[in-house]
């Protein structure tokens with residue numbers, strides 16, 4: 001069987017028809033570790049017939065104003081967002097924020113802290129690589145990343161570009177995956193504080209790709225503590241997982257979201273549009289914001 005066939009797709013793609021499912025609510029640009037500009041991403045979305053797109057770059061909202069402009073010019077509804085790395089009872093969770101006021105001072109101040117931690121982490125990764133005799137300079141990574149939210153994918157790309165690794169995949173396998181010699185743990189805000197931050201910025205807090213986190217037992221407590229939604233549809237979640245999380249979202253009165261988690265061309269064919277969330281869920285997300 002084609003493994004791709006078992007990957008969740010909430011409805012078949014019929015480009016241009018919003019009722020067939022035409023929202024992608026998990027997307028990255030080169031403001032974090034994606035490779036597309038906001039304009040390129042919006043253009044791809046238009047070509048795929050997307051009606052709604054959300055930008056969820058890691059620890060930044062900087063791409064949102066440009067993405068809003070680009071989407072507006074293409075007749076696409078835009079939701080400003082972010083993806084924060086948080087921690088709850090020892091588990092790493094990624095929290096998506098939607099409908100954020102991207103100018104809210106507290107959000108921007110906290111994001112600045114996350115970004116400086118990311119930059120420090122790149123220096124630490126380079127130092128560990130250097131100790132192993134791999135001569136990668138942090139400055140090369142910063143130059144390649146050219147953004148305020150650098151991450152491991154940028155280190156991997158720099159290693160590949162400088163011929164210190166044969167590919168990005170090899171860089172992760174040899175050095176950067178959790179437990180590998182240049183892996184450096186990332187500072188994580190508590191999930192409670194992250195949800196507060198997103199709420200104070202006028203947004204909703206949604207748990208990203210629960211199927212990748214292996215900590216379903218914490219979801220009911222997060223829901224009690226303010227979680228608004230669950231990413232039931234994601235490129236790396238199977239149909240079985242989607243059905244499971246749909247039922248869980250219903251039981252816990254969480255809104256349902258979905259997105260491709262496209263990072264651009266960094267991992268072969270872009271994932272954008274591979275998940276097409278039906279418009280009804282976008283409507284419910286908007287209602288949750290107002291309630």
Ligand code: AMP
Nearest residue numbers: 033058150151152153169172177186263
């Ligand atoms: P960071 O936030 O710096 O820890 O980097 C996390 C990012 O690295 C995520 O956006 C993933 O898409 C990417 N990533 C994680 N593991 C791998 C891997 N094995 N190969 C390629 N990319 C990966």
Ligand code: FE
Nearest residue numbers: 028033058263
């Ligand atoms: Fe990423």
Ligand code: FE
Nearest residue numbers: 083094208209
């Ligand atoms: Fe994530």
Ligand code: ZN
Nearest residue numbers: 026028083261
């Ligand atoms: Zn993501």
